[in-house]
Amino acid sequence: MRHTLFAAVAAMSLMVAGAASAQMVHYTAKLAGPAGVKGSGDVFAMLDGKTLTYTVNYKDLTGPAVAAHFHDATAPGGNGPPIVPATVTPSPIKGTATLTDAQIADFNAGKVYFNVHTAANPGGEIRGTLAKQ
Numbered sequence: 001m002r003h004t005l006f007a008a009v010a011a012m013s014l015m016v017a018g019a020a021s022a023q024m025v026h027y028t029a030k031l032a033g034p035a036g037v038k039g040s041g042d043v044f045a046m047l048d049g050k051t052l053t054y055t056v057n058y059k060d061l062t063g064p065a066v067a068a069h070f071h072d073a074t075a076p077g078g079n080g081p082p083i084v085p086a087t088v089t090p091s092p093i094k095g096t097a098t099l100t101d102a103q104i105a106d107f108n109a110g111k112v113y114f115n116v117h118t119a120a121n122p123g124g125e126i127r128g129t130l131a132k133q
Helices: 002-022 101-108
Strands: 024-032 040-048 051-059 065-072 082-085 093-098 112-118 126-129
Touching (some): 051 112, 101 112
Antiparallel strands (some): 112 126
């Protein structure tokens, strides 16, 4: 009887753990600038439920990063307003944010990009669209 109960509890634990990890979604992006800009970087993000955790690595910018954020584009590859600000630090930038259902849908549809701004390129020096992994 005890072995049966133990097996049932173990099986339930595995099912709950599997369901929890099924909610985790990973996204990545390569950051690059227009021709003549040698800056580059990458974004690694994980969505667990509605909590986004991210790390952004960047290098070779024309100067210090002055702003950085996730933008929501109207279409993949398009431009849009910032939706998740990032606290600018020397590389890497790390942070967390709580997303809305609409933002999650746009992340999954490939409509979100990350942009790093510098004084020389205030509109954004390097950017990359996040892709669901």
